[in-house]
Amino acid sequence: MSSGNKLHNVVFVLGPPGSGKGTQCSRIQANLGFTHLSAGDLLRAERQRHGSEFGELIESHIRGGTIVPVEITCKLLENAMLASGDSAKGFLIDGFPRNQDNLDGWKRQMSDKVNVHFVLYLSAPIEVCVQRCLNRGQGRTDDNEESIQKRIVTYNEQTYPIIKHYEKQNMVREINGEKSADEVYAEVERIFQNAGFRHQA
Numbered sequence: 617m618s619s620g621n622k623l624h625n626v627v628f629v630l631g632p633p634g635s636g637k638g639t640q641c642s643r644i645q646a647n648l649g650f651t652h653l654s655a656g657d658l659l660r661a662e663r664q665r666h667g668s669e670f671g672e673l674i675e676s677h678i679r680g681g682t683i684v685p686v687e688i689t690c691k692l693l694e695n696a697m698l699a700s701g702d703s704a705k706g707f708l709i710d711g712f713p714r715n716q717d718n719l720d721g722w723k724r725q726m727s728d729k730v731n732v733h734f735v736l737y738l739s740a741p742i743e744v745c746v747q748r749c750l751n752r753g754q755g756r757t758d759d760n761e762e763s764i765q766k767r768i769v770t771y772n773e774q775t776y777p778i779i780k781h782y783e784k785q786n787m788v789r790e791i792n793g794e795k796s797a798d799e800v801y802a803e804v805e806r807i808f809q810n811a812g813f814r815h816q817a
C-alpha cells in the first residue's frame with residue numbers, strides 16, 4: 617500500500633446497523649491515531665461523485681440494504697488508504713467485510729498489503745439498533761423502516777457469518793454496544809491497549 621510495500625495495520629469494525637460503529641471509530645481516530653474509513657461513507661461519496669458510473673448501482677444497493685460488489689468497495693478502500701499517506705498508525709475499516717464476496721475480494725486484492733489485527737464487534741439488540749437508525753437524523757436514504765428491515769436481514773444472513781468466521785480464528789473482540797457511548801469507548805480503549813495501541817498524548 618505505502619511506499620516500499622510496508623504493511624498497514626488494519627482493524628475491521630463490524631456490528632448490526634446502528635450498533636455505534638461510526639460513533640466509536642470517530643473516537644478511536646481522535647484518541648488513538650487510527651484513520652477511520654467507513655465503507656458505507658465511501659460508497660455514499662462515490663454515489664454523489666459527478667460522473668461516477670456506479671452512482672445508480674450503489675444507490676439501489678443502499679436503499680435495498682444489499683451489498684455492493686466488492687470490486688467497487690475494495691477499490692474505494694484502497695484509494696482512501698493510499699490517499700491518507702503514511703502518517704496513520706493504522707486503519708479502522710468500518711462496515712467491511714460485510715459478506716463472503718467482500719471477504720473473498722479483500723483476500724484477492726489486499727491481503728498481501730495489509731495486516732488485519734482483529735475484528736472489533738459491537739453487538740446490540742436489533743430493536744435498539746432500529747431505534748437508533750430511525751432517530752439518527754442524518755437524512756440517509758436507508759434510515760427508514762423498510763430499508764432498515766432489509767439491512768437487518770442482510771446483516772443476519774450475510775454479515776454475522778463473517779463475524780463467526782473470524783471468531784473461529786480468535787480474531788473477534790466483542791463489546792456490548794447497548795451501553796452508553798462513553799462506556800463502550802472505555803472498553804474499546806482497553807481492547808486497543810491490550811493489542812499494543814496506546815492513547816496518544
Ligand SMILES: Nc1ncnc2c1ncn2[C@@H]1O[C@H](COP(=O)(O)OP(=O)(O)OP(=O)(O)O)[C@@H](O)[C@H]1O
Pocket residue numbers: 631632633634635636637638639640656711748749751752753793794795796797798800
Ligand atoms: N452507545 C450508544 N448509545 C446510544 N446511542 C448511540 C450509541 N452509539 C451510537 N449512538 C447513536 O446511534 C446512531 C447510530 O450510530 P452510528 O452511526 O455510530 O452507528 P453505525 O453502527 O455506524 O450504523 P450504520 O451501520 O447504520 O452506519 C447515531 O445517532 C449515534 O449517535
Ligand SMILES: Nc1ccn([C@@H]2O[C@H](COP(=O)(O)O)[C@@H](O)[C@H]2O)c(=O)n1
Pocket residue numbers: 633654655656657659677678679681682683684685689710711712713714718758767
Ligand atoms: N462493505 C459494504 C458496506 C456498506 N455497503 C452498503 O452501504 C450501506 C450502508 O452501510 P453503513 O455501514 O453505512 O450502514 C449498506 O447497507 C450497503 O448497502 C456495502 O454494500 N458494502
Ligand SMILES: [Mg+2]
Pocket residue numbers: 637638654656
Ligand atoms: Mg456507520
